[in-house]
Amino acid sequence: KNQVEQSPxxxxxxxxxxxxxxxxxxxxxxxxxxxxxQDTGRGPVSLTIMTFSENTKSNGRYTATLDADTKQSSLHIxxxxxxxxxxxxxxxRRGVGNNDMRFGAGTRLTxxx
Amino acid sequence: xxxxxQTPRYLVIGTGKKITLECSQTxxxxxxxxxxxxxxxxLHLIHYSxxxxxxxxxxxxxxxxxxxxxxxHFPLTLESARPSHTSQYLCASxxxxxxGYTFGSGTRLTxx
Numbered sequence: 001k002n003q004v005e006q007s008p009x010x011x012x013x014x015x016x017x018x019x020x021x022x023x024x025x026x027x028x029x030x031x032x033x034x035x036x037x038q039d040t041g042r043g044p045v046s047l048t049i050m051t052f053s054e055n056t057k058s059n060g061r062y063t064a065t066l067d068a069d070t071k072q073s074s075l076h077i078x079x080x081x082x083x084x085x086x087x088x089x090x091x092x093r094r095g096v097g098n099n100d101m102r103f104g105a106g107t108r109l110t111x112x113x
Numbered sequence: 114x115x116x117x118x119q120t121p122r123y124l125v126i127g128t129g130k131k132i133t134l135e136c137s138q139t140x141x142x143x144x145x146x147x148x149x150x151x152x153x154x155x156l157h158l159i160h161y162s163x164x165x166x167x168x169x170x171x172x173x174x175x176x177x178x179x180x181x182x183x184x185x186h187f188p189l190t191l192e193s194a195r196p197s198h199t200s201q202y203l204c205a206s207x208x209x210x211x212x213g214y215t216f217g218s219g220t221r222l223t224x225x
Contacts, residue, residue: 002155009153034213041122043203043216089156091213101214103155 003027006090006104014112017080021107023073023090031093035064035075038087038106047075047088080111116140119204119217126194126224134189134220136204145187146214148203149173156203162187194224 007022025033032051036044048057048064050073057064061084063076077084090104117138126132138145143164148156158171162181176198177191187206191198201221205214 004155032213036216041219041221043117043119043205043218044214045216046213049213093213101158105153105155108153 002105003102004090004092004104006088006107008107009105010108010110012110012112013080015080015082018076018078019080019109021075021077021088021090021109023075023104025071025073025090025092025102025104027071027092027094027102029095030068030071031096033064033066033073033093034091035062035073036089036091038089040086044089077109080109082111082113085109085111117204117206117215117217119202119220121220122218123221124223126222128193128195128224130194130224132191132194132222134202134204134222136187136189136217137185138187138206138215138217139185140206140208140215141184142206142208142215143184144207144209145181146205146207147171147177147179147187147189148205149175150201150203150219160189194222196224198222198224 004025013019034049035047038044050066061078066073087106089106092102094100120135145162147160150156157173159175160179162168201219203219204217
């Protein structure tokens with residue numbers, strides 16, 4: 001079982017609508033959590049990074065939340081655009097002083113006009 | 114502009130061929146990684162390097178090999194490609210200060 005579970009697996013929304021993507025993890029010890037956006041045929045690009053003490057972090061229309069107690073994170077996209085169509089990957093770094101990263105399978109978001 | 118480059122972007126080859134996927138970064142990062150990604154699945158670490166002449170196998174068993182002769186260069190080689198090697202291969206790098214990766218654009222490999 002993957003230590004980082006994302007839901008939904010895929011999502012279709014209309015342009016201009018908001019959406020929220022979920023990430024639940026069991027990775028321990030927790031170091032930080034990143035959300036990446038991966039366009040089709042491209043490598044992932046970091047959107048936000050959150051450490052244990054951070055609850056919310058925004059990057060433009062993207063807002064990530066973290067509840068370290070329940071080990072849950074969400075990525076909220078406001079006023080979606082066609083260019084938001086991509087896979088969104090949750091990555092949890094395990095431990096400190098290393099690069100032990102655990103990847104979710106991603107949520108495939110499609111924004112339609 | 115990307116600081117980590119992968120070539121080729123797409124490759125279709127026949128079974129049994131030897132191929133090398135190139136990865137170069139201009140950021141001076143010590144740590145570099147190769148990941149394999151199948152559609153709808155999470156990335157799996159196949160190789161990593163923490164510096165020149167340092168290479169290690171990752172979590173996912175792979176028939177590929179890597180080398181790290183120069184800091185900026187981390188090529189991945191398949192001696193004899195098979196259809197089961199069909200996948201997307203992503204190269205990444207990080208520095209000690211970074212808490213995450215910079216990824217390349219990937220190589221989409223198809224073995225026929």
